[in-house]
Amino acid sequence: MHNHKSIHWLKVEAIIIDLIVASIIVIGLIGSVNLLFGKQIKSAIELVDMVSINTNSNVVSEIKFNENSKEIAEYPEYGSRYANIKIESLDINLPLYYGDKLSILKNGVGQSSGAYFPGEGGAIICMGHNTKTFLYRLPEIDKNALIEIETTYGNFEYKVFQTKIVNMYNVDELPVQKDEEILMLYTCYPVTGLGHKTDRFVVYAKRVN
Amino acid sequence: MGKKKRIISYILSIFLVIFLFITILLTTLNCTILSTLNVKKKVAESNYYAELQKIIVESSQNYVMQSGFDESIMDGVVNVYDVQYDVDGLIDYIYEGKEYVVQSNMIRANLDKNIKEYVEANDYEISEENQKGIDEFENAIEDIYKRNIMYSEETIKQIAHVVGIIKKVTPIAMIVCAIISIVLALITKETSSPAIGISMLSTGALFVFLKTYSGTNVAINNILLLNKAFSNTLIAMANQVIQKLYTVGVILCIAGVAFIIYAEAKKKVVRVKLLEEHSQIIR
Numbered sequence A: 001m002h003n004h005k006s007i008h009w010l011k012v013e014a015i016i017i018d019l020i021v022a023s024i025i026v027i028g029l030i031g032s033v034n035l036l037f038g039k040q041i042k043s044a045i046e047l048v049d050m051v052s053i054n055t056n057s058n059v060v061s062e063i064k065f066n067e068n069s070k071e072i073a074e075y076p077e078y079g080s081r082y083a084n085i086k087i088e089s090l091d092i093n094l095p096l097y098y099g100d101k102l103s104i105l106k107n108g109v110g111q112s113s114g115a116y117f118p119g120e121g122g123a124i125i126c127m128g129h130n131t132k133t134f135l136y137r138l139p140e141i142d143k144n145a146l147i148e149i150e151t152t153y154g155n156f157e158y159k160v161f162q163t164k165i166v167n168m169y170n171v172d173e174l175p176v177q178k179d180e181e182i183l184m185l186y187t188c189y190p191v192t193g194l195g196h197k198t199d200r201f202v203v204y205a206k207r208v209n
Numbered sequence B: 001m002g003k004k005k006r007i008i009s010y011i012l013s014i015f016l017v018i019f020l021f022i023t024i025l026l027t028t029l030n031c032t033i034l035s036t037l038n039v040k041k042k043v044a045e046s047n048y049y050a051e052l053q054k055i056i057v058e059s060s061q062n063y064v065m066q067s068g069f070d071e072s073i074m075d076g077v078v079n080v081y082d083v084q085y086d087v088d089g090l091i092d093y094i095y096e097g098k099e100y101v102v103q104s105n106m107i108r109a110n111l112d113k114n115i116k117e118y119v120e121a122n123d124y125e126i127s128e129e130n131q132k133g134i135d136e137f138e139n140a141i142e143d144i145y146k147r148n149i150m151y152s153e154e155t156i157k158q159i160a161h162v163v164g165i166i167k168k169v170t171p172i173a174m175i176v177c178a179i180i181s182i183v184l185a186l187i188t189k190e191t192s193s194p195a196i197g198i199s200m201l202s203t204g205a206l207f208v209f210l211k212t213y214s215g216t217n218v219a220i221n222n223i224l225l226l227n228k229a230f231s232n233t234l235i236a237m238a239n240q241v242i243q244k245l246y247t248v249g250v251i252l253c254i255a256g257v258a259f260i261i262y263a264e265a266k267k268k269v270v271r272v273k274l275l276e277e278h279s280q281i282i283r
Helices: A002-050 B003-031 B036-045 B048-067 B080-096 B104-121 B128-150 B153-191 B194-217 B228-282
Strands: A064-066 A071-074 A081-087 A092-098 A109-111 A123-127 A146-151 A154-167 A182-189 A199-207
Touching (some): A002 B003, A002 B194, A002 B228, A146 A182, B003 B153, B036 B048, B036 B080, B036 B228, B048 B228, B080 B153, B104 B128, B153 B194
Parallel strands (some): A092 A109, A123 A182
Antiparallel strands (some): A081 A092, A081 A146, A109 A123, A154 A199
C-alpha cells in the first residue's frame, strides 16, 4: 500500500518534471531567438506597423483652433467634410472635404492633406472636378473676386490676385509654405472638349479676413 | 535512468523541437501561401476580383469626370471576369512561372467602342486636338487597369523570381527536416520515451506563443498595402497561416501532455513489476 502510494507520487513528480523541462525548453528557445534575431523581428514588426492603419486613432467631430497661435489642436478625420467653399460671383457653393482622394472629389472640393488648413497661416491647396456641378465656371473668375471658406471653427475670406494655367506635373506652381496664407484652388483645364486634360486652371487668393 | 542519459535526452528534445517546428512551419507555408490553388481560393474568398474591379472603375472616375464624357463611358469596359482572368494569370506567373500579359488592350477596345458610340449619339465633331485628348484618355484608363492588376512589372518579376526559388527549396528543406525529426524522435525514444512528449509539448507551446505574440504585437488586421482589396487578401492569408499553426500547436500540446502521462505511467508500471518480482524472490 505504502509502495503504491509512493509510486503514484513518483509518477506525478516525473510528469511535473517533464512539464517543467518543456517550459524551460520553450522559454530557452524563445530567449535564444530573441537574442539572435531580436533586431530583425523588431524591424519586421515595425515594417508591418508602417503599412498598417491605426484603427484606434482619435477622430474628432469638432476642430479645435487657437486663433492666437494659429494652430489647430485636433484635425478632422481624413475624408470628412469640415467646411464650405463659396465664390459668390460665380454662384459656386460647394462642400469642402479634408483629403483629395477620388472618392472625396466625387462629393465636392477636396483639400490636400499635404498643405495647411484655413487660419493656419500657410498654403491651402484645394481642388475639384471641372464638371458643371463643381468648378466648371472657375476659369471665369475675376481678379479681386472673393472666395469664402466657412469652417466649423470660423469663416475665412480670400481675395484672388492671380490665375494661371499650369501643367498637371508642374507641382512647383503649387508651393507649400507657411509664410503667407494663400489659397490655391484648381480644376482640370480646359473645362470643355473631350479626352484627357493635362492642364490645370489655378486660382491664387490671399487671405483678407 | 541515469543523470547523463537524462541530460542527453533533454538535449535531443531541444533539437527535436527545433526540427519539428521548422517541418511544421514549412509544411504549413507550403500548403497555404506557397500553394497556387490555395492563393486563388483565398483571393476569391476575400472578393478580390470584384473589389479590384470596383477600384479600377473608381480610379478611372477621376479621368472620366474631367474628360467631358458621362460616367456611362466606363459601362462594361472593365468587368469582373476580365479582372479574374488577369489576376489568375498573374498568380500563375508568380507561382508557376507561366507566361502572362495583362489583357489591357481588350479594355482599351471596350472603351474605344463606348467612346465611338458616345460621339455618334451626341453628334460631336472630333477635332485633331480632341482626338489627341481621347487617345490620352484611353492611355490613362489602360494604364490604370495595368497598374491596378500588376502594380509594378519590375516588382512582380522580382517577386516571381523569389517565389520560384522558395518553391524549389521549401519541399527539399521540408523533407530533410522531417527525416531529421523522425531520426531524432527514434533516438530520443530509445533514450527516454517521455522526451518525445516533452518535444511535442514544447513545439506546440511555441506555435501557441507565436499566435499570442503576433496577435498582441503585430497589427496584421490593420495592414493597408496598395489597396483595400489587396490588403484584405493579404490579411486573410496571414491569418490563415497563423490559425493553422495555432491549431497544430494546440493539438501538439494536448498530444504532448498525453504522451508524457502515458510514457511516465508505462515506465512506472515496469518499475512496479520489477519491484514485485524482486520482493517475491526475497521471500
